[in-house]
Amino acid sequence: MASCGDFKTTYAxxxxxxxSKREWGITIIFLILTIVLPKLSGNxxxxxxxxxxxxxxxxxxxxxxxxxxxxxxxxxxxxxxxxGAYTSAIVTTKxxxxxxxxxxxxxxxxxxxxxxxxxxxxxxxxxxxxxxxxSAQFIIPWVIIHLPKKLTGGPYGLEASTPRLGxxxxxxxxxxxxxxxxxxxxxxxxxxxxxxxxxxRAFVAIRDNEIAAEVMGINVNYYKLVAFFISxxxxxxAGSLWAHNMRVIYPEFYNLTQSIWILxxxxxxxxxxxSGTMMGTLFVRGFEELVNTFTPSLAKAxxxxxxGAQFSSGLLMIVFGGLIAWFLIFEPRGLAHRWQTFxxxxxxxxxxx
Amino acid sequence: xxTFLQLLLxxxxxxxxxxxxxxxxxxxxKSSSIFNFAQGEFLMFSGYIFWFFLARCHFPLWATFFCxxxxxxxxxxxxxxxxxxxxxxxxxxxxxxxxxGLGIMIRGFVLVIWGSDWQMLPEIFPKEPLRIGxxxxxxxxxxxxxxxxxxxGVLTWFFQFTRKGLAMRAVAESHQVAQxxxxxxxxxxxxxxxxxxxxxxxxxxxxxxxxxxNVALSDLGLKAIPVMLMGGLESIPGAIIAGPxxxxxxxxxxxxLDPLVGGGLNQIISYVILIVxxxxxxxxxxxxxHIERI
Numbered sequence: 001m002a003s004c005g006d007f008k009t010t011y012a013x014x015x016x017x018x019x020s021k022r023e024w025g026i027t028i029i030f031l032i033l034t035i036v037l038p039k040l041s042g043n044x045x046x047x048x049x050x051x052x053x054x055x056x057x058x059x060x061x062x063x064x065x066x067x068x069x070x071x072x073x074x075x076x077x078x079x080x081x082x083x084g085a086y087t088s089a090i091v092t093t094k095x096x097x098x099x100x101x102x103x104x105x106x107x108x109x110x111x112x113x114x115x116x117x118x119x120x121x122x123x124x125x126x127x128x129x130x131x132x133x134x135s136a137q138f139i140i141p142w143v144i145i146h147l148p149k150k151l152t153g154g155p156y157g158l159e160a161s162t163p164r165l166g167x168x169x170x171x172x173x174x175x176x177x178x179x180x181x182x183x184x185x186x187x188x189x190x191x192x193x194x195x196x197x198x199x200x201r202a203f204v205a206i207r208d209n210e211i212a213a214e215v216m217g218i219n220v221n222y223y224k225l226v227a228f229f230i231s232x233x234x235x236x237x238a239g240s241l242w243a244h245n246m247r248v249i250y251p252e253f254y255n256l257t258q259s260i261w262i263l264x265x266x267x268x269x270x271x272x273x274x275s276g277t278m279m280g281t282l283f284v285r286g287f288e289e290l291v292n293t294f295t296p297s298l299a300k301a302x303x304x305x306x307x308g309a310q311f312s313s314g315l316l317m318i319v320f321g322g323l324i325a326w327f328l329i330f331e332p333r334g335l336a337h338r339w340q341t342f343x344x345x346x347x348x349x350x351x352x353x
Numbered sequence: 354x355x356t357f358l359q360l361l362l363x364x365x366x367x368x369x370x371x372x373x374x375x376x377x378x379x380x381x382x383k384s385s386s387i388f389n390f391a392q393g394e395f396l397m398f399s400g401y402i403f404w405f406f407l408a409r410c411h412f413p414l415w416a417t418f419f420c421x422x423x424x425x426x427x428x429x430x431x432x433x434x435x436x437x438x439x440x441x442x443x444x445x446x447x448x449x450x451x452x453x454g455l456g457i458m459i460r461g462f463v464l465v466i467w468g469s470d471w472q473m474l475p476e477i478f479p480k481e482p483l484r485i486g487x488x489x490x491x492x493x494x495x496x497x498x499x500x501x502x503x504x505x506g507v508l509t510w511f512f513q514f515t516r517k518g519l520a521m522r523a524v525a526e527s528h529q530v531a532q533x534x535x536x537x538x539x540x541x542x543x544x545x546x547x548x549x550x551x552x553x554x555x556x557x558x559x560x561x562x563x564x565x566x567n568v569a570l571s572d573l574g575l576k577a578i579p580v581m582l583m584g585g586l587e588s589i590p591g592a593i594i595a596g597p598x599x600x601x602x603x604x605x606x607x608x609x610l611d612p613l614v615g616g617g618l619n620q621i622i623s624y625v626i627l628i629v630x631x632x633x634x635x636x637x638x639x640x641x642x643h644i645e646r647i
Contacts, residue, residue, distance in 0.1 A: 120628065120632060127388050128635060131578055131579075135621075135625070145617075311465055314465035316461070321457040325454050325458070
């Protein structure tokens with residue numbers, strides 16, 4: 001939302017992604033921070049955390065299309081991520097393809113699975129569709145475990161190869177971090193631009209009223225399928241990145257709880273907003289990290305002994321569930337909306353209208 | 354043939370417990386169109402409460418049941434008042450995520466308080482299996498079956514023949530019409546949450562007495578979801594019928610198909626059946642078909 005007096009004289013200016021000097025400034029500072037901050041701190045924990053944040057961000061961005069823009073609740077986002085991760089690992093280790101080819105391949109393969117799962121959306125609405133995606137969340141990891149062991153490694157997991165570019169090898173998380181940042185930026189650009197096209201508007205129309213959208217000439221079923229494809233594509237790309245960052249992947253990692261975390265990030269950040277996704281991811285993962293860091297010592301103080309680990313994981317669950325409840329009750333439009341009102345308040349001050 | 358009968362019968366008994374869980378969810382869905390994904394956690398939590406009073410505090414059985422009852426009532430009231438009343442008028446997604454979040458929170462509480470070890474209940478039902486011909490049935494499962502049947506029967510009677518049940522059915526039919534007939538909407542919603550929590554409590558006690566109690570018990574709530582959707586979200590008879598069907602399919606699949614695929618089929622077979630069924634009948638067997646208007 002541009003403030004009063006912020007006039008544009010050409011269409012190119014008006015449809016630019018970054019519309020004002022301030023937005024340019026914020027973006028540049030943000031990008032510089034992402035590059036400089038890890039160098040300054042110099043400990044590996046921060047890098048691991050940031051990698052995890054970026055991967056989560058890409059996954060959540062994908063879900064934004066299906067749930068935030070298109071209004072279909074999907075709870076199998078992490079299963080799609082698993083499909084991507086396994087495709088990428090299999091393609092690089094068994095077929096010897098390069099990492100740079102494996103990323104889009106992982107995206108496409110996850111996208112195809114998403115497309116198949118999107119098919120019921122033509123007939124099913126609301127809860128029925130949610131439950132179909134819930135079923136997928138159980139079926140996909142099961143299939144991964146039960147495919148031939150030579151292919152997926154079954155429950156023991158699978159190793160992914162080291163990505164390389166010319167003579168450069170990306171082995172440690174520190175070396176992998178630039179790849180993450182680049183992909184995070186690319187996916188953000190894709191997301192921002194997709195939401196402003198005919199397709200993005202069609203998604204919003206479907207979310208707001210399906211029948212009205214159909215009357216306006218939008219092919220509802222087609223666009224729902226596209227939304228599922230895009231969301232799974234994003235998850236697949238993130239899965240591939242994660243697989244090559246972690247080097248070893250396990251099917252149990254891609255479980256329902258993680259998928260719900262992603263939904264929670266959407267709610268906390270704000271549905272249908274790219275910047276909201278960013279804020280939500282940082283907020284939730286930051287909270288997760290804080291709880292993970294502090295509860296073990298807290299648990300030791302309260303409950304010495306074996307129970308400490310359970311205590312901290314339980315505490316994390318309580319905090320997360322409580323956060324979601326808090327946001328749904330008191331801040332149902334998410335952090336993005338809060339930021340918006342906050343910004344308007346400062347711009348308009350001292351005139352509140 | 355005997356294996357088949359064996360699988361059939363034990364599947365049906367497990368299915369009745371699924372029905373019981375599904376019943377609680379359908380009840381809430383009918384009266385307030387909120388789908389309670391946390392029903393499994395309700396069940397697990399009340400199982401723990403039952404175990405806590407019986408095994409830890411050494412209460413007599415009747416006092417334990419009384420405490421469980423009180424706990425379930427309080428759980429129902431507090432969940433409805435604190436978490437779901439503020440969401441009236443919010444979109445579907447909010448309530449879905451709220452119940453998911455609630456479930457995660459309850460799991461967290463249980464983990465923090467009792468840890469993740471299996472807890473065994475003292476024996477309430479006799480342990481020796483019952484033999485009919487060559488079919489072996491565990492008495493625990495059989496007794497649970499009858500208790501579940503009893504609960505379902507009582508609730509069906511309640512809905513058909515009492516004034517309160519009639520009021521609840523009216524609320525389920527239409528909030529506005531019910532209110533204009535002088536029915537207090539908020540009171541009815543609270544009561545339906547209470548009943549649903551009590552049903553979950555019964556389920557928790559039954560399952561706990563069969564297998565022991567663990568946080569993993571709450572996954573059963575997710576396994577009951579195919580039951581509800583198969584029967585149709587708005588249909589209580591649907592939930593009662595679909596439960597045994599799913600239970601039987603699960604047992605048959607794990608009996609006959611598991612060797613072919615390498616085990617663990619019973620974890621997903623109900624979901625596969627559900628997807629296939631929903632593609633044929635998008636609103637389940639007895640669900641209401643929505644006709645949308647602008």
